[in-house]
Amino acid sequence: MTLNCNGNLIDLSTPKVMGILNLTPDSFYDGGKYREERQILTQVEKMLLEGATFIDVGAYSSRPGAAAVNTEEELSRITPIVSKLVKAFPDIILSVDTFRSQVADACLGEGAAIVNDIAAGLQDPQMFKVVAKHQVPYIMMHMKGTPQNMQQHTDYKNLITEMLFYFSERIAKAREHHINDIIIDPGFGxxxxxxxxxxxxxxxxxxxxxxxxxxxxxSRKSMIYKVLDKTPQEALNGTTALHMVALRNGAQILRVHDVEAAMECIRLNDLLTK
Known part of the structure; x- marks a missing residue:
């Protein structure tokens, strides 16, 4: 499988790493950590040097119960950073983490190459049109409800079966808009x-x-640190353990806070699959 990212064909026969850059003040792990330009550029350079193929930048916290942010605020947080990153790292493959078509359109216009949508187009009916216009890869995630109420929607007769129906319907809608490169995200948490x-x-x-x-x-989610009675800051070891399980069960992209550790998982898993 390959992805066409701004004319670059990315081969997923070997799994790849997507480094996370949160521009939100309230993300569960690194909220507020990367707010100044120097800090942002340093962190992105570090992730790229450690082996990240993609950088995922987001300005709307989707942790359970997070406060909603209006479109104008999201745009003001993210578009200047996308522009600066594209200029600082001309070969960067930027993913924009948003469920709003207006934000996606603005960031793609600044040079972003992927849209990462937690709502799979269900929160904004214009999203598929924007992705199709720019002809970029599209990540669609499984979620019911919104980040504010999603944990009230956990009733399933059969989780996997319902997810397959969900993705099949969303994929069909995306194909109707001639979106070619689609990635699915099971939506852990x-x-x-x-x-x-x-x-x-x-x-x-x-x-x-x-x-x-x-x-x-x-990466560092509550499904890890709550089981281990740790904090997100102490959850790297647990994250690494589950990354290996994810790779063994078919993951082709790991979206992570800690690029170096994820790259080590991929290298070791590669030896197991030869």
Whole structure:
């Protein structure tokens, strides 16, 4: 499988790492840490040097119960940074983490190359049109409800079956808009209980029937640190352990805070798959 990112063909036969850059003051792990230009450029350079293929930049915290941010505020946080990163790192492959078509359109116009949408187009009916206009890869995540109420929507008769129906419907809609490159994100921590997250990780290989790349975002999440009675800051070891499970079960992109550790997982997993 390959992705066309601004004319660069990215081969996913070997899994890739997507480094996280949060521009929000209230993200669960690194909220407020990267607010000044120097800090941002230093962190992005570090992630690229450590081996990140993609950098995912977001300005709307989607942690459970996070406060909503209006479109104008999201735009003011993210578009200047996208512009600066593209100028500072001409070869960077930037993903924009947003469910708003207006934000996606602005960032793609500044040089971003991927849209990462936690709502799979359900929160903004114009999203598919924007992605199709720019002909960029599109990450669609599984979630019910919104970040503000998603943890009230965790009732499933069969989680995997319902996810397959969800993705099949969203993929069909995206194909109607002639969106070519689609990545699916199971949405760990989004409208799922702790137990459901682990059941999903265990059975994630069943999502490969969709024949699309799978992105996994579990880095330092509560499904790890709550089990271990740790804080997000202490959850790297647990994250690394579950990254290896995700790779064994079909993940082709790891979305992470800690690029070097994720790259080590990929190198070791590569030896196991030869």
């Amino acid at each position: 989004f409208s799922k209980t702790l137990e459901q997250n682990y059941s999903l990780l265990q059975k994630m290989d069943l999502l490969q029937t969709l024949n699309l790349p799978i992105l996994v975002g579990i």
